[in-house]
Structure formats: structure tokens, C-alpha cells
Amino acid sequence: MALKPDRIESYTDISFFCNTVAERGGIVVHLGNGGSGVSMDDASAVVAYPTANTGTKPAGLLLNDVVNLDLTRQHINWHKDEVQLGSKVTLLRQGQVTTDMVGTGVTPTAGADAYYDNDGKLTTVSTNSVKVGRFLSGKDADGYVKVDINIT
Numbered sequence: 756m757a758l759k760p761d762r763i764e765s766y767t768d769i770s771f772f773c774n775t776v777a778e779r780g781g782i783v784v785h786l787g788n789g790g791s792g793v794s795m796d797d798a799s800a801v802v803a804y805p806t807a808n809t810g811t812k813p814a815g816l817l818l819n820d821v822v823n824l825d826l827t828r829q830h831i832n833w834h835k836d837e838v839q840l841g842s843k844v845t846l847l848r849q850g851q852v853t854t855d856m857v858g859t860g861v862t863p864t865a866g867a868d869a870y871y872d873n874d875g876k877l878t879t880v881s882t883n884s885v886k887v888g889r890f891l892s893g894k895d896a897d898g899y900v901k902v903d904i905n906i907t
Contacts, residue, residue, distance in 0.1 A: 757781070758818070759853040759899060766849035768815055771802045773844045777821040779836060780856035781875035782887055783846065784811040802844065804875035813871060813887050815846025816854075816904050848906045851891065855898045863890040869902050877902060 757780025773783070783802040802814045823840040824831065831837045838844055857863065858878040869888040872878045877900070879890070891901040 757854055757856050761853055762847075763851040764818075764847060766847075767818070768846045768848055769843055771800050771814060771844060771846060772798065772841060773802055773817070773819075773821045773838075774841050775803045775821065776823050776840060777804055777817060778856075779817045779820050780852070780854040781817060782813050782871035782877065783815065783817050783844075783875060785814050802846065805871070805873060807873050811884070813885055813906050815848045815906055816852060816887075817875075818845040818847055847904050849904060851901065851903050853899050853901045855900075857894065857898065857900055863893055863900050863902075865890060865892050869904075 757778050781804060784805045786801045786803055787799055805811045819836045819838045821840055821844060822837050826839065831839060854877070856876045858872045858876040861878045863879050867879050867890045868886050869877050869890050870879070870881045870884045871887055872884070887906050888902050888904040891903055894900050
């Protein structure tokens with residue numbers, strides 16, 4: 756589990772697809788041109804966790820688990836915010852979450868700027884990435900941190 760249920764969703768976006776298995780709670784980036792115009796179902800509007808943060812543009816914090824299930828044998832668990840691979844995902848653009856998707860060795864403090872690293876985890880280091888928010892707490896005993904996301 757990468758997100759706790761206590762969150763404030765001020766601005767979310769449901770216009771992007773995710774074609775890779777992913778755990779919720781980290782920053783996903785735009786792939787390709789991001790689709791065309793105002794179309795809500797453009798298959799080229801795709802997001803994924805970055806493989807490198809050089810030149811990537813953050814799309815939002817992923818609020819769904821993207822899973823690859825055989826839907827003829829089992830159902831999606833809607834209570835866990837799961838979506839099938841290749842489906843639309845919900846991205847948080849502005850709001851507050853409590854997540855454990857923090858880079859290895861990163862020790863955030865309240866008030867520190869939040870960036871994302873090469874795999875979409877939050878970090879305090881700005882190397883080649885864009886500011887995506889501000890930490891509102893340090894890590895708790897389970898590794899969770901509260902963060903204010905503001906992707907404009």
C-alpha cells in the first residue's frame with residue numbers, strides 16, 4: 756500500500772491511460788505528445804513512472820494501482836482503487852496525500868520542497884526534475900510522509 760486514505764483531492768485528472776503495471780502513490784510523467792486537444796479518449800495520452808527524470812514532465816501523483824489481471828477469472832478490486840492495465844487512471848494534480856513512495860535514503864522534513872526521482876518516488880533533491888510540491892511532515896515509523904502536491 757502506497758497511499759493512506761487521509762487525503763485532500765483538490766484537482767484530479769482522468770484523461771490519461773497507463774499501459775504499465777504500477778503502484779499508486781508516486782509521480783507519473785507524460786509519454787509522447789500527451790494526446791490531441793480536448794479528447795478524453797485519445798490512446799496517445801499515456802502516463803508511466805519515469806525511467807529517467809531528465810527531460811520528463813510530471814503529469815500527477817497516481818491514485819490507482821494498475822494491475823494486469825485475467826478478468827475472465829477474477830474481478831478488479833474497486834475498493835483498492837485498482838484499474839486494469841491499459842485503462843484510464845486518476846492523477847492528483849493538486850491536493851494532499853500521505854504516501855510511502857519516497858526515495859531510498861531520503862529524509863524529508865516539513866516545509867522542504869518535493870521533487871521526483873528516476874522511478875517516480877518523491878525526493879528532496881532537485882537534480883534534473885521539476886518541483887511537484889512540498890513535504891508537510893517527516894517520515895513516520897512506517898515510512899509514510901505527508902506531502903502537498905501542486906503540479907501546474
